[in-house]
Amino acid sequence: MNKYQLYKLLRKHEDLKVKRHPMFDKNRFMKFLMIFMWLYYAAILIFMGVTMAIGMKGAYNGVAAFHVLDGWFPIVLIIDFWIRFVMQDTPVNQAKPYTLLPIRRSFLMHVYLIRSGFSLGNLYWGFMLVPFGLIAIAVPFGWIKFAGWLFGWWLLCIANGFCYLFVRTLLAKHMAWLVLPVLVHGAVIAAMVLPEHNWLDMPCTALLNSFANWNILSILAVFAVIAVLYYANFLLQNLMVYNEISKKENVEVKNTAKMSYLNRYGQLGEYLKLEVRMKTRNKTPKMQFVMGIGFMLFFSLMMYFTDAYSGGFMKSFICLYNYIFLGLTTLIGVMCHEGNYIDGLMSRRESIYQLLRAKFYFNSFLLIIPPLIMLPLMISGKMSVWMNLGYLFFTVGVIYPILFQMAVYNKDTFPLNQKITGKQGSTIQQILSLVILFLPIGIEKLATLLLGDPWGFILLMCLGIVGVLTHKIWLKNIYQRFMVRRYTNMEGFRASRNS
Amino acid sequence: MNIIIQNLKKSFGEKVAVNIDSFKINSGEILGLVGNNGAGKSTLFRLILDLIKADEGTVHMTDNTRDINVAETEEWKDWTGAYVDDSFLIDYLTPDEYFQFIARISGKDPKELEQFLEKFKHFMADEIIGQKKFIRNLSAGNKQKVGIMAAMLLQPQILILDEPFNFLDPSSQSAIKHLLKKYNEETNATILVSSHNLQHTVDICPRIALLEHGVIIRDIDNKEGQAQAELEDYFEIND
Numbered sequence: 001m002n003k004y005q006l007y008k009l010l011r012k013h014e015d016l017k018v019k020r021h022p023m024f025d026k027n028r029f030m031k032f033l034m035i036f037m038w039l040y041y042a043a044i045l046i047f048m049g050v051t052m053a054i055g056m057k058g059a060y061n062g063v064a065a066f067h068v069l070d071g072w073f074p075i076v077l078i079i080d081f082w083i084r085f086v087m088q089d090t091p092v093n094q095a096k097p098y099t100l101l102p103i104r105r106s107f108l109m110h111v112y113l114i115r116s117g118f119s120l121g122n123l124y125w126g127f128m129l130v131p132f133g134l135i136a137i138a139v140p141f142g143w144i145k146f147a148g149w150l151f152g153w154w155l156l157c158i159a160n161g162f163c164y165l166f167v168r169t170l171l172a173k174h175m176a177w178l179v180l181p182v183l184v185h186g187a188v189i190a191a192m193v194l195p196e197h198n199w200l201d202m203p204c205t206a207l208l209n210s211f212a213n214w215n216i217l218s219i220l221a222v223f224a225v226i227a228v229l230y231y232a233n234f235l236l237q238n239l240m241v242y243n244e245i246s247k248k249e250n251v252e253v254k255n256t257a258k259m260s261y262l263n264r265y266g267q268l269g270e271y272l273k274l275e276v277r278m279k280t281r282n283k284t285p286k287m288q289f290v291m292g293i294g295f296m297l298f299f300s301l302m303m304y305f306t307d308a309y310s311g312g313f314m315k316s317f318i319c320l321y322n323y324i325f326l327g328l329t330t331l332i333g334v335m336c337h338e339g340n341y342i343d344g345l346m347s348r349r350e351s352i353y354q355l356l357r358a359k360f361y362f363n364s365f366l367l368i369i370p371p372l373i374m375l376p377l378m379i380s381g382k383m384s385v386w387m388n389l390g391y392l393f394f395t396v397g398v399i400y401p402i403l404f405q406m407a408v409y410n411k412d413t414f415p416l417n418q419k420i421t422g423k424q425g426s427t428i429q430q431i432l433s434l435v436i437l438f439l440p441i442g443i444e445k446l447a448t449l450l451l452g453d454p455w456g457f458i459l460l461m462c463l464g465i466v467g468v469l470t471h472k473i474w475l476k477n478i479y480q481r482f483m484v485r486r487y488t489n490m491e492g493f494r495a496s497r498n499s
Numbered sequence: 500m501n502i503i504i505q506n507l508k509k510s511f512g513e514k515v516a517v518n519i520d521s522f523k524i525n526s527g528e529i530l531g532l533v534g535n536n537g538a539g540k541s542t543l544f545r546l547i548l549d550l551i552k553a554d555e556g557t558v559h560m561t562d563n564t565r566d567i568n569v570a571e572t573e574e575w576k577d578w579t580g581a582y583v584d585d586s587f588l589i590d591y592l593t594p595d596e597y598f599q600f601i602a603r604i605s606g607k608d609p610k611e612l613e614q615f616l617e618k619f620k621h622f623m624a625d626e627i628i629g630q631k632k633f634i635r636n637l638s639a640g641n642k643q644k645v646g647i648m649a650a651m652l653l654q655p656q657i658l659i660l661d662e663p664f665n666f667l668d669p670s671s672q673s674a675i676k677h678l679l680k681k682y683n684e685e686t687n688a689t690i691l692v693s694s695h696n697l698q699h700t701v702d703i704c705p706r707i708a709l710l711e712h713g714v715i716i717r718d719i720d721n722k723e724g725q726a727q728a729e730l731e732d733y734f735e736i737n738d
Binding site for chain 1: 548549550551552573574576577579581583584586587588589590591592593596600603604605631632633
C-alpha cells in the first residue's frame with residue numbers, strides 16, 4: 001500500500017467514525033437536528049456579517065467598516081480558539097489506534113496535522129466574513145482586495161487552529177497548561193479593552209489591510225508562523241503519542257479524605273461522597289470546574305475594572321452567568337459521567353434517586369462561590385445585592401430543576417478522563433443551554449418592568465424558594481421518569497461508553 | 500429464592516440473543532451457564548438483572564411469600580448481588596472506599612464489613628485493601644476480585660456472576676470456587692455462574708444449562724459430576 005492509498009484509508013476511517021457514532025447511527029432525527037443546528041449557526045453568522053457591515057458603515061467617524069472589524073480581529077480568534085474545544089480532536093487521539101500498526105508515526109502526524117489545517121472548520125467563519133466582506137470591501141474597494149482580505153483571515157484561522165492543537169495537547173498532559181491561553185487571551189483582551197483606545201487596533205488593521213493589498217511579505221510572515229506552529233505541533237504530538245504508548249500512570253492515590261462528617265446522612269451521605277470524589281479525581285469534571293471558576297473570575301474582573309459590561313442587560317447577564325455556569329456545564333450532561341458505571345448503579349435500589357439528590361445538594365453548595373467572587377462588585381455598588389439574591393435562589397430553585405430534567409434524556413456516556421470535553425453536547429443540551437442563558441433575564445426584565453426594581457429580583461427569589469422547598473418532589477418525579485426510560489438510556493450509555 | 504423465566508425473548512436486529520420458553524432456577528441451587536461466544540449468557544444475565552429490556556416474556560423472583568417481576572419493581576435489588584463486567588465498578592474509588600460505599604448503601608455496619616473482608620483475606624492476597632490505588636489502576640484480575648466481592652458483600656440471596664474465573668490466577672480461581680461453594684452452603688443462596696472453563700463449572704455447579712443461540716438446549720444434572728463428558732462432547736474438546 002502506497003502513502004496515498006494509506007492516506008485515503010485513514011480519511012475513510014475518520015469519516016466512518018463520525019457516521020457510525022452511536023448517537024447518530026440509528027437516529028435520523030438526530031442527524032437532521034445536527035444539520036439543522038449547523039445551518040442555524042451558519043445563518044446567525046451570515047446575519048452578523050451583514051448587520052455588522054451595514055451597522056459599522058460610517059459609524060466610527062467615517063472609518064471603513066472592515067477597518068473596525070479588523071481592529072478587533074483577535075476577539076474573533078479568541079472565540080474561535082475556545083469553540084474548538086468542543087469541535088476539534090487532536091492528532092494524538094486520532095493517531096492512537098494506529099500507533100501499534102506498521103505505519104510510520106511521523107506519517108500519521110503529518111496526515112492529521114495537514115487535515116486539521118485544511119479542515120472545513122477553518123472556513124466556518126466565512127459565513128460571517130464573506131457577506132461582511134462582500135458589502136464592506138468587494139463593493140467599495142474591489143474583488144481583489146476582498147479576496148486578499150478573506151485569504152488572510154483563512155490563514156489566521158489555520159494558525160489559530162494550530163495554536164489550539166498545541167495547547168489542547170499540553171492540556172492532556174496537565175491541566176495547569178490552561179493558564180497559558182487564559183493569560184495570553186486575557187492580556188490581549190486587556191490591551192484592547194482597558195486603555196481608552198484599543199492598543200491593538202493599529203497593528204491588527206495594518207495586518208489585514210496588507211492581506212487585502214496582497215502584500216507578499218505579510219503573507220509570507222503568516223506562512224512562516226503557520227510553519228513554526230506546524231513543526232512545534234509535529235514535535236509535541238509525536239512526543240505525546242510516544243508518552244501515551246509507554247505511559248506509566250502515577251497510581252499512588254493522594255486524596256483519600258474519608259469525609260466521615262457525611263456519614264450522618266446515611267445513604268445520601270455516601271452518594272455525596274461519590275459526587276465529591278467524582279469531581280475531584282477525574283480530569284474532565286475537574287477541568288469543567290476550573291474553567292467555570294476561570295470564566296467567573298474573568299467576567300467579574302472585567303466588570304470590576306472596566307465599564308465594558310456596565311449596561312443593564314450585560315450586568316444581569318454576567319451575574320446570572322456566574323451563578324449558573326458551574327451548574328450549566330455539569331448538569332446539562334447530568335448522568336453522562338455516571339454512564340461509565342451505570343450497570344453498577346442500576347443494580348442498587350433507588351440509587352439514581354439518591355444520586356440525583358446528592359447532585360442537587362452538591363451543586364447548590366457550590367453556589368457559595370459566585371457571591372464570594374462578586375463580593376467586590378457588590379461592595380463597590382456595581383452590582384446589587386438583590387440581583388445576587390434573586391439569581392442565587394432562581395438558579396437553585398428554577399434553573400436546576402430545568403437542568404435536572406436532562407437526567408431523564410441524557411444517554412451518552414462522557415469519558416471521565418479524556419481531554420476537556422471529548423464529546424459535543426447533544427442538540428437538546430445545546431438548546432436547553434440557550435434557554436437557560438436567556439430565560440431568567442427575560443423573566444427578570446418583565447418583572448422589573450411590571451413591578452419595578454428590586455421587585456423583579458424578589459420575584460425570582462420567591463420562585464427559587466418554591467423550587468428549593470419542593471426539591472424532593474421534583475427530583476422524585478425525574479427519577480420516576482428516568483426509570484421509565486431506563487432501558488433506552490442504559491443502552492445508549494453502553495453503546496457510547498468506549499466510543 | 501427461585502428464578503422463574505417465562506417466554507423470555509431478546510433479539511438484536513436479526514440476531515436472536517435469548518429465546519427461552521420456560522426455565523426455573525430453584526432456590527439454593529448453583530447453576531452453571533455454558534455456551535460458545537455469542538450464545539447469549541451475558542444477555543440472559545442482563546435480562547435477569549433488568550439491565551436490558553426483554554422483547555417478550557418475564558423474569559420472576561419468588562419464594563414462599565413473594566412473587567416479583569424484576570421489570571416492575573426494584574425490591575429484588577435488596578437481595579440480589581451481581582458482577583457482569585467492569586461497568587459495575589466505580590473506578591475512581593479505591594477498593595476500600597468502594598467496599599465502604601457498597602456496605603453503607605446496603606445497610607451494613609463497619610464491623611460487618613470488616614468481618615466480610617477478613618473472610619476474603621486469602622482471596623485478596625494483600626493486593627487490594629490498603630493499596631492506595633484507584634480501581635482503574637488495578638490489574639484486570641484484581642478488578643475482577645473487587646467486582647465479585649462487592650456482589651457478595653450484601654450477602655445476597657441471589658448471586659449472579661458472569662465469567663468469574665476470567666483474569667484470575669490459578670490460586671484465585673481455586674479460592675473463588677471454594678468461596679462460592681461455602682457461601683451457598685452457609686446461606687442457601689441461589690447462584691448463577693457463567694463460564695468458559697468447563698472444569699470449574701463442573702466442579703461447583705450441580706446443575707448446568709447449555710446455551711446455544713439464545714436457547715437452553717440442554718439442562719444437565721451434574722450432582723455426581725457427570726456433566727463433564729457431555730460438555731466435552733458438545734464442545735468437541737477431545738476430537
